[in-house]
Amino acid sequence: MRETAVWIFREFKKILTHKFCWYSAFFTLWTLFLLYNNNFFYPFYFWIVYSSLVLLAVPVLFIIAVEDKKTLVRILYALFTAAAVFLAFYLIHLKGAERDIAKNEVLNVLLIFSFLPIIAYMLITKEFFLSRWGFSPGRAREAFLITLVFSAAAAGIAYFASYNPQFTKMYPMIRAMKAGGFEFFKYEVGFLLFFFLWEFYFRGAMLFSFVKSVDSIPVAVLMQAVIFAFAHIGKPGLETVSSLFGGIALGVIVLRMRTFVPAAVIHFILALTMDIISVFFKQR
Numbered sequence: 001m002r003e004t005a006v007w008i009f010r011e012f013k014k015i016l017t018h019k020f021c022w023y024s025a026f027f028t029l030w031t032l033f034l035l036y037n038n039n040f041f042y043p044f045y046f047w048i049v050y051s052s053l054v055l056l057a058v059p060v061l062f063i064i065a066v067e068d069k070k071t072l073v074r075i076l077y078a079l080f081t082a083a084a085v086f087l088a089f090y091l092i093h094l095k096g097a098e099r100d101i102a103k104n105e106v107l108n109v110l111l112i113f114s115f116l117p118i119i120a121y122m123l124i125t126k127e128f129f130l131s132r133w134g135f136s137p138g139r140a141r142e143a144f145l146i147t148l149v150f151s152a153a154a155a156g157i158a159y160f161a162s163y164n165p166q167f168t169k170m171y172p173m174i175r176a177m178k179a180g181g182f183e184f185f186k187y188e189v190g191f192l193l194f195f196f197l198w199e200f201y202f203r204g205a206m207l208f209s210f211v212k213s214v215d216s217i218p219v220a221v222l223m224q225a226v227i228f229a230f231a232h233i234g235k236p237g238l239e240t241v242s243s244l245f246g247g248i249a250l251g252v253i254v255l256r257m258r259t260f261v262p263a264a265v266i267h268f269i270l271a272l273t274m275d276i277i278s279v280f281f282k283q284r
Contacts (some may be wrong), residue, residue, distance in 0.1 A: 019213035022066055024223065027206045030058065031227050035234070041174045041187070046099045048190060049111055050091050052174045055197035057114045057203040058084045060130065064121055066209075080117045087114060132212075134204040138259025146253060147262040151269040158273035162281075166236040172275040180279055188275065192268055199264035202228050202247070203254040211255070221251040 034054060041047045061084055064075035087110055092275070094101070101107045122128055128135075161167050176183040202224055210220035225247030232243040250263040 002172075019066055020098055020210065023206075023209045023213055026062055027059075027209070027224075027227055028230075030054075031231050033088075035231055043100055044186065044190060046094075046101055048193060049101065050088070050198050051194050053084065053089050053091070053111060053114055055201040057118065058088065059201055061114075063133065063205060063209060064118070077117065077121075080114075084114045087111070106243045112246050130204075132256065133208040134254055134260040135200065136259050138257045138261070140259075143257040143262050146257060147265050150219075150253065150262070150266045154215040154266050154270035155273040158270050159277065161238070162274060163207055164236065164238065167239070167274060168278045170236060171271070171278045177275065178279055184275075184279060191271060195268040195271065196261075199250075199260045199267055202231075203250055203263045204260040207251055207254060207260075217255065221255070224251055231284060 038054075058081060061077055061081040065074050068074050068077065091101075101111075130136075169238050172178060172184070172185050177187050190284070205222060206227065207224045209218060210223050214220050214223075225244055228247035229240060229244035232240040235243075250266065254260050254263050
Protein backbone atom coordinates (compact mmCIF):
# COMPACT_ATOMS: atom_id res chain seq x y z
CA MET A 1 0.00 0.00 0.00
CA ARG A 2 2.80 2.37 0.93
CA GLU A 3 4.65 1.58 -2.31
CA THR A 4 1.49 2.34 -4.28
CA ALA A 5 1.07 5.68 -2.52
CA VAL A 6 4.70 6.58 -3.21
CA TRP A 7 4.30 5.63 -6.87
CA ILE A 8 1.13 7.75 -7.19
CA PHE A 9 2.91 10.69 -5.54
CA ARG A 10 5.87 10.40 -7.92
CA GLU A 11 3.66 10.20 -10.97
CA PHE A 12 1.58 13.15 -9.77
CA LYS A 13 4.79 15.11 -9.19
CA LYS A 14 5.95 14.31 -12.74
CA ILE A 15 2.68 15.66 -14.16
CA LEU A 16 2.85 18.85 -12.13
CA THR A 17 6.45 19.54 -13.10
CA HIS A 18 5.91 18.80 -16.80
CA LYS A 19 6.14 21.88 -19.01
CA PHE A 20 2.93 20.99 -20.85
CA CYS A 21 1.05 21.10 -17.54
CA TRP A 22 2.48 24.54 -16.74
CA TYR A 23 1.72 25.90 -20.20
CA SER A 24 -1.80 24.44 -20.27
CA ALA A 25 -2.63 25.95 -16.89
CA PHE A 26 -1.13 29.34 -17.66
CA PHE A 27 -2.62 29.84 -21.13
CA THR A 28 -6.05 28.58 -20.05
CA LEU A 29 -6.21 30.86 -17.02
CA TRP A 30 -4.69 33.87 -18.80
CA THR A 31 -7.11 33.46 -21.72
CA LEU A 32 -9.93 33.42 -19.17
CA PHE A 33 -8.59 36.73 -17.89
CA LEU A 34 -8.47 38.10 -21.45
CA LEU A 35 -12.00 36.89 -22.17
CA TYR A 36 -13.42 39.17 -19.51
CA ASN A 37 -10.85 41.97 -19.68
CA ASN A 38 -10.10 42.59 -23.34
CA ASN A 39 -12.55 45.31 -24.35
CA PHE A 40 -10.66 48.39 -23.21
CA PHE A 41 -10.64 50.54 -26.34
CA TYR A 42 -10.68 53.99 -24.71
CA PRO A 43 -8.47 55.94 -24.67
CA PHE A 44 -6.62 54.69 -27.74
CA TYR A 45 -3.20 54.83 -26.03
CA PHE A 46 -4.52 52.81 -23.08
CA TRP A 47 -5.84 50.11 -25.40
CA ILE A 48 -2.54 49.72 -27.26
CA VAL A 49 -0.37 49.69 -24.13
CA TYR A 50 -2.70 47.34 -22.24
CA SER A 51 -2.81 44.94 -25.21
CA SER A 52 0.99 44.97 -25.47
CA LEU A 53 1.27 44.11 -21.79
CA VAL A 54 -1.23 41.25 -21.63
CA LEU A 55 -0.61 39.71 -25.07
CA LEU A 56 3.16 40.12 -25.33
CA ALA A 57 4.97 40.95 -22.09
CA VAL A 58 3.15 38.57 -19.74
CA PRO A 59 3.36 35.42 -21.90
CA VAL A 60 6.99 36.07 -22.89
CA LEU A 61 8.05 36.58 -19.27
CA PHE A 62 6.28 33.34 -18.38
CA ILE A 63 8.00 31.46 -21.22
CA ILE A 64 11.41 32.58 -19.95
CA ALA A 65 10.44 31.51 -16.42
CA VAL A 66 9.61 28.02 -17.72
CA GLU A 67 12.29 27.50 -20.35
CA ASP A 68 15.52 28.87 -18.90
CA LYS A 69 17.90 26.24 -17.55
CA LYS A 70 19.09 28.23 -14.54
CA THR A 71 16.96 28.01 -11.40
CA LEU A 72 17.78 31.55 -10.28
CA VAL A 73 16.74 32.98 -13.68
CA ARG A 74 13.49 30.99 -13.62
CA ILE A 75 12.66 32.30 -10.15
CA LEU A 76 13.54 35.87 -11.12
CA TYR A 77 11.37 35.78 -14.25
CA ALA A 78 8.54 34.13 -12.36
CA LEU A 79 8.60 37.20 -10.12
CA PHE A 80 8.67 39.48 -13.19
CA THR A 81 5.67 37.59 -14.57
CA ALA A 82 3.78 38.00 -11.31
CA ALA A 83 4.56 41.74 -11.31
CA ALA A 84 3.31 42.13 -14.89
CA VAL A 85 0.13 40.21 -14.04
CA PHE A 86 -0.42 42.43 -11.01
CA LEU A 87 0.03 45.51 -13.21
CA ALA A 88 -2.54 44.14 -15.69
CA PHE A 89 -5.06 43.63 -12.88
CA TYR A 90 -4.38 47.18 -11.70
CA LEU A 91 -4.97 48.60 -15.18
CA ILE A 92 -8.37 46.95 -15.62
CA HIS A 93 -9.63 48.66 -12.48
CA LEU A 94 -8.83 52.15 -13.75
CA LYS A 95 -11.95 54.12 -14.60
CA GLY A 96 -12.71 57.22 -16.64
CA ALA A 97 -9.95 59.83 -16.56
CA GLU A 98 -7.67 57.39 -14.71
CA ARG A 99 -7.22 55.55 -17.99
CA ASP A 100 -5.49 58.53 -19.53
CA ILE A 101 -2.22 56.87 -18.58
CA ALA A 102 -0.22 58.94 -21.10
CA LYS A 103 -0.11 61.64 -18.40
CA ASN A 104 0.75 59.22 -15.59
CA GLU A 105 4.56 59.13 -15.47
CA VAL A 106 4.78 56.53 -12.70
CA LEU A 107 2.50 54.11 -14.52
CA ASN A 108 4.38 54.62 -17.78
CA VAL A 109 7.65 53.78 -16.02
CA LEU A 110 6.09 50.58 -14.63
CA LEU A 111 4.88 49.61 -18.11
CA ILE A 112 8.34 50.19 -19.56
CA PHE A 113 9.88 48.08 -16.80
CA SER A 114 7.53 45.24 -17.77
CA PHE A 115 9.40 44.95 -21.08
CA LEU A 116 12.92 45.68 -19.85
CA PRO A 117 13.48 42.15 -18.43
CA ILE A 118 12.67 40.70 -21.87
CA ILE A 119 15.11 43.05 -23.62
CA ALA A 120 17.75 42.39 -20.95
CA TYR A 121 17.33 38.63 -21.35
CA MET A 122 17.91 38.84 -25.10
CA LEU A 123 20.95 41.07 -24.65
CA ILE A 124 22.49 38.76 -22.05
CA THR A 125 21.82 35.55 -23.99
CA LYS A 126 22.70 37.28 -27.29
CA GLU A 127 19.75 35.57 -28.93
CA PHE A 128 16.37 36.67 -30.20
CA PHE A 129 14.84 33.55 -28.68
CA LEU A 130 11.31 34.49 -29.75
CA SER A 131 12.22 33.41 -33.29
CA ARG A 132 11.71 29.88 -31.93
CA TRP A 133 8.17 30.92 -31.02
CA GLY A 134 7.24 32.01 -34.54
CA PHE A 135 8.42 35.61 -34.16
CA SER A 136 10.39 35.52 -37.42
CA PRO A 137 9.95 35.87 -41.20
CA GLY A 138 9.81 32.08 -41.42
CA ARG A 139 9.49 30.78 -44.95
CA ALA A 140 8.95 34.30 -46.22
CA ARG A 141 8.16 33.68 -49.90
CA GLU A 142 5.81 30.78 -49.27
CA ALA A 143 4.25 32.63 -46.34
CA PHE A 144 3.53 35.63 -48.57
CA LEU A 145 1.66 33.51 -51.12
CA ILE A 146 -0.27 31.64 -48.45
CA THR A 147 -1.21 34.94 -46.82
CA LEU A 148 -2.57 36.33 -50.10
CA VAL A 149 -4.69 33.26 -50.80
CA PHE A 150 -6.12 32.91 -47.31
CA SER A 151 -6.65 36.66 -46.90
CA ALA A 152 -8.82 36.61 -50.03
CA ALA A 153 -10.72 33.64 -48.58
CA ALA A 154 -11.11 35.49 -45.26
CA ALA A 155 -12.56 38.54 -47.04
CA GLY A 156 -15.04 36.26 -48.81
CA ILE A 157 -16.06 34.63 -45.54
CA ALA A 158 -16.60 38.07 -43.97
CA TYR A 159 -18.73 39.11 -46.95
CA PHE A 160 -21.09 36.16 -46.62
CA ALA A 161 -21.13 36.39 -42.81
CA SER A 162 -22.21 40.05 -43.12
CA TYR A 163 -25.63 38.85 -44.28
CA ASN A 164 -26.14 37.63 -40.72
CA PRO A 165 -27.38 40.67 -38.72
CA GLN A 166 -25.63 39.37 -35.59
CA PHE A 167 -22.29 40.27 -37.16
CA THR A 168 -23.21 43.68 -38.54
CA LYS A 169 -24.70 44.67 -35.19
CA MET A 170 -21.61 43.63 -33.24
CA TYR A 171 -18.96 44.99 -35.59
CA PRO A 172 -17.16 47.31 -35.46
CA MET A 173 -16.77 46.70 -31.74
CA ILE A 174 -15.82 50.34 -31.13
CA ARG A 175 -18.77 52.74 -31.30
CA ALA A 176 -16.67 55.67 -32.56
CA MET A 177 -15.83 53.69 -35.71
CA LYS A 178 -19.46 53.41 -36.78
CA ALA A 179 -19.42 57.02 -38.01
CA GLY A 180 -16.49 56.29 -40.35
CA GLY A 181 -13.92 59.01 -40.96
CA PHE A 182 -10.67 59.43 -39.06
CA GLU A 183 -11.77 57.42 -36.02
CA PHE A 184 -12.46 54.43 -38.25
CA PHE A 185 -9.00 54.71 -39.84
CA LYS A 186 -7.23 55.28 -36.50
CA TYR A 187 -8.75 52.27 -34.83
CA GLU A 188 -8.19 50.02 -37.84
CA VAL A 189 -4.49 50.87 -37.61
CA GLY A 190 -4.75 50.00 -33.92
CA PHE A 191 -6.43 46.71 -34.79
CA LEU A 192 -3.58 45.86 -37.16
CA LEU A 193 -1.20 46.04 -34.19
CA PHE A 194 -3.74 44.32 -31.94
CA PHE A 195 -4.09 41.32 -34.25
CA PHE A 196 -0.31 41.10 -34.49
CA LEU A 197 -0.21 40.84 -30.68
CA TRP A 198 -3.30 38.60 -30.56
CA GLU A 199 -1.86 36.11 -33.04
CA PHE A 200 1.51 36.16 -31.33
CA TYR A 201 -0.26 35.16 -28.13
CA PHE A 202 -2.26 32.29 -29.66
CA ARG A 203 -0.25 31.12 -32.67
CA GLY A 204 3.18 32.21 -31.41
CA ALA A 205 3.62 31.96 -27.64
CA MET A 206 0.86 29.44 -27.00
CA LEU A 207 1.13 27.16 -30.04
CA PHE A 208 4.92 26.85 -30.05
CA SER A 209 4.98 26.34 -26.26
CA PHE A 210 2.60 23.41 -26.66
CA VAL A 211 4.59 22.02 -29.59
CA LYS A 212 7.81 22.16 -27.55
CA SER A 213 6.27 20.54 -24.47
CA VAL A 214 4.18 17.71 -25.96
CA ASP A 215 5.23 14.97 -28.36
CA SER A 216 2.13 15.27 -30.57
CA ILE A 217 1.80 18.23 -32.96
CA PRO A 218 -1.93 17.50 -33.57
CA VAL A 219 -2.52 17.70 -29.80
CA ALA A 220 -0.65 21.03 -29.65
CA VAL A 221 -2.65 22.47 -32.56
CA LEU A 222 -5.97 21.25 -31.15
CA MET A 223 -5.16 22.52 -27.67
CA GLN A 224 -4.50 26.09 -28.83
CA ALA A 225 -7.56 25.97 -31.11
CA VAL A 226 -9.82 24.96 -28.21
CA ILE A 227 -8.47 27.77 -26.01
CA PHE A 228 -8.81 30.16 -28.98
CA ALA A 229 -12.47 29.17 -29.40
CA PHE A 230 -12.93 29.61 -25.65
CA ALA A 231 -11.74 33.22 -26.06
CA HIS A 232 -14.67 33.85 -28.44
CA ILE A 233 -17.40 33.14 -25.92
CA GLY A 234 -19.87 36.02 -26.04
CA LYS A 235 -19.42 36.57 -29.78
CA PRO A 236 -22.08 35.48 -32.32
CA GLY A 237 -22.62 31.72 -32.05
CA LEU A 238 -21.43 31.03 -35.58
CA GLU A 239 -18.19 32.91 -34.90
CA THR A 240 -17.53 30.99 -31.68
CA VAL A 241 -18.00 27.62 -33.37
CA SER A 242 -16.07 28.54 -36.51
CA SER A 243 -13.18 29.92 -34.43
CA LEU A 244 -12.32 26.35 -33.43
CA PHE A 245 -11.81 25.32 -37.05
CA GLY A 246 -10.16 28.65 -37.84
CA GLY A 247 -7.76 28.11 -34.96
CA ILE A 248 -6.82 24.69 -36.32
CA ALA A 249 -6.32 26.04 -39.84
CA LEU A 250 -4.22 28.98 -38.67
CA GLY A 251 -2.22 26.71 -36.38
CA VAL A 252 -1.33 24.40 -39.27
CA ILE A 253 -0.37 27.36 -41.47
CA VAL A 254 1.82 28.91 -38.79
CA LEU A 255 3.66 25.68 -38.04
CA ARG A 256 4.30 25.08 -41.72
CA MET A 257 5.47 28.67 -42.32
CA ARG A 258 7.34 28.88 -38.98
CA THR A 259 5.90 32.35 -38.40
CA PHE A 260 2.65 33.66 -36.92
CA VAL A 261 2.61 36.75 -39.20
CA PRO A 262 0.36 35.18 -41.89
CA ALA A 263 -2.23 34.42 -39.20
CA ALA A 264 -2.12 38.06 -38.01
CA VAL A 265 -2.66 39.42 -41.54
CA ILE A 266 -5.44 36.92 -42.36
CA HIS A 267 -7.25 37.65 -39.11
CA PHE A 268 -6.93 41.38 -39.66
CA ILE A 269 -8.28 41.18 -43.22
CA LEU A 270 -11.25 39.18 -41.95
CA ALA A 271 -12.04 41.80 -39.29
CA LEU A 272 -11.33 44.76 -41.61
CA THR A 273 -13.69 43.45 -44.29
CA MET A 274 -16.46 42.94 -41.76
CA ASP A 275 -15.96 46.45 -40.34
CA ILE A 276 -15.99 48.07 -43.79
CA ILE A 277 -19.18 46.27 -44.81
CA SER A 278 -20.90 47.03 -41.48
CA VAL A 279 -20.03 50.75 -41.61
CA PHE A 280 -20.12 51.68 -45.29
CA PHE A 281 -22.40 49.08 -46.90
CA LYS A 282 -24.96 48.32 -44.22
CA GLN A 283 -27.81 49.46 -46.50
CA ARG A 284 -26.82 47.15 -49.39
